[in-house]
Amino acid sequence: MARYYSVILDLEHCPCLVVGGGSIAQRKIEGMMQCGADVTMIGPSCTPRLEAMAAEGSIYWLSCCYRTGMARDFAFVCAASDDAEVNEQVAIDCRRDNIPVNVVDNTELSSAIIPAVLRRADVIVSVSTSGCSPALAAAIRDKIADVIGPAYGIYNDMLGEIRKHILAEIDDPEKRRYILRNIVNQRYVDMIKAGYDVTPELILDEILSNWKERDV
Numbered sequence: 001m002a003r004y005y006s007v008i009l010d011l012e013h014c015p016c017l018v019v020g021g022g023s024i025a026q027r028k029i030e031g032m033m034q035c036g037a038d039v040t041m042i043g044p045s046c047t048p049r050l051e052a053m054a055a056e057g058s059i060y061w062l063s064c065c066y067r068t069g070m071a072r073d074f075a076f077v078c079a080a081s082d083d084a085e086v087n088e089q090v091a092i093d094c095r096r097d098n099i100p101v102n103v104v105d106n107t108e109l110s111s112a113i114i115p116a117v118l119r120r121a122d123v124i125v126s127v128s129t130s131g132c133s134p135a136l137a138a139a140i141r142d143k144i145a146d147v148i149g150p151a152y153g154i155y156n157d158m159l160g161e162i163r164k165h166i167l168a169e170i171d172d173p174e175k176r177r178y179i180l181r182n183i184v185n186q187r188y189v190d191m192i193k194a195g196y197d198v199t200p201e202l203i204l205d206e207i208l209s210n211w212k213e214r215d216v
């Protein structure tokens with residue numbers, strides 16, 4: 001089994017291809033669309049939902065069977081037809097051109113597999129079982145969802161804002177490190193959860209005053 005390298009892909013405006021238009025293709029397409037991908041679908045038929053998405057122009061549908069060469073200009077490809085030979089041909093074509101390819105019925109042919117994902121605003125938790133048990137990946141994700149609630153997303157938004165400000169405004173590397181480490185504190189998540197009016201200003205004021213006290 002491959003030892004997978006985890007990455008987070010930016011697919012915004014990226015040309016992505018999905019071969020097939022069934023329920024599995026639809027799930028993969030919806031995942032890509034949520035990330036702003038520019039999706040083309042190839043297949044002789046598709047689900048009513050995908051047909052509607054094509055009709056309103058949110059995806060481009062090439063209503064035909066896949067032929068070698070069709071994957072050439074894409075940045076990411078998913079082979080999701082119900083024909084194993086077609087999916088294999090897509091994988092061969094993509095691997096020859098070094099295009100990352102996800103094959104929904106064959107882990108060995110895939111150079112990329114899709115994890116189970118939990119999103120809390122910009123916090124992303126990806127869980128993979130390396131293809132051993134997709135259902136377990138989803139179950140682990142659901143268990144993590146109980147622990148990592150929406151407060152983490154709200155808190156992360158604030159940290160992003162504070163961090164940008166600190167990187168732009170504070171030159172002293174020791175002070176920067178102190179602030180960036182100490183703004184991360186479970187106490188703030190608990191306060192957000194409990195309904196306190198936590199703001200980036202409040203967090204930063206508190207850490208800066210701790211820094212000053214430490215100095216004297």
Ligand SMILES: C[C@@]1(CC(=O)O)c2cc3[nH]c(cc4nc(cc5[nH]c(cc(n2)[C@H]1CCC(=O)O)[C@@](C)(CC(=O)O)[C@@H]5CCC(=O)O)C(CC(=O)O)=C4CCC(=O)O)c(CCC(=O)O)c3CC(=O)O
Nearest residue numbers: 104105107113114115116128129130131132133134135138
């Ligand atoms: C290798 C991989 C390739 C890929 O598709 O990327 C792959 C392959 C296969 N899946 C199969 C079956 C199922 N897949 C799911 C669900 C998900 N599958 C996803 C990913 C992956 N599936 C990749 C590995 C992920 C990893 O392990 O880390 C998830 C996580 C992400 C997503 O699809 O978006 C999504 C959860 C979505 C969510 O809940 O959020 C369920 C559960 C269900 O449907 O409820 C079942 C039935 C139960 C079971 O089999 O466990 C089959 C057999 C098909 C058959 O029976 O013929 C194959 C083919 C094979 O194993 O060879």
Ligand SMILES: NC(=O)C1=CN([C@@H]2O[C@H](COP(=O)(O)OP(=O)(O)OC[C@H]3O[C@@H](n4cnc5c(N)ncnc54)[C@H](O)[C@@H]3O)[C@@H](O)[C@H]2O)C=CC1
Nearest residue numbers: 020021022023024025042043044045065066081082104105
């Ligand atoms: N990776 C995953 O998460 C999972 C994968 N699967 C696998 O996914 C595959 C697809 O499943 P479904 O979407 O349910 O199938 P489906 O039968 O609903 O859809 C199959 C699609 O493939 C298209 N197709 C057939 N021949 C084609 C060709 N030559 N070129 C282009 N498109 C073609 C059809 O037009 C149809 O849209 C199955 O092989 C199944 O084993 C199933 C469950 C989960």
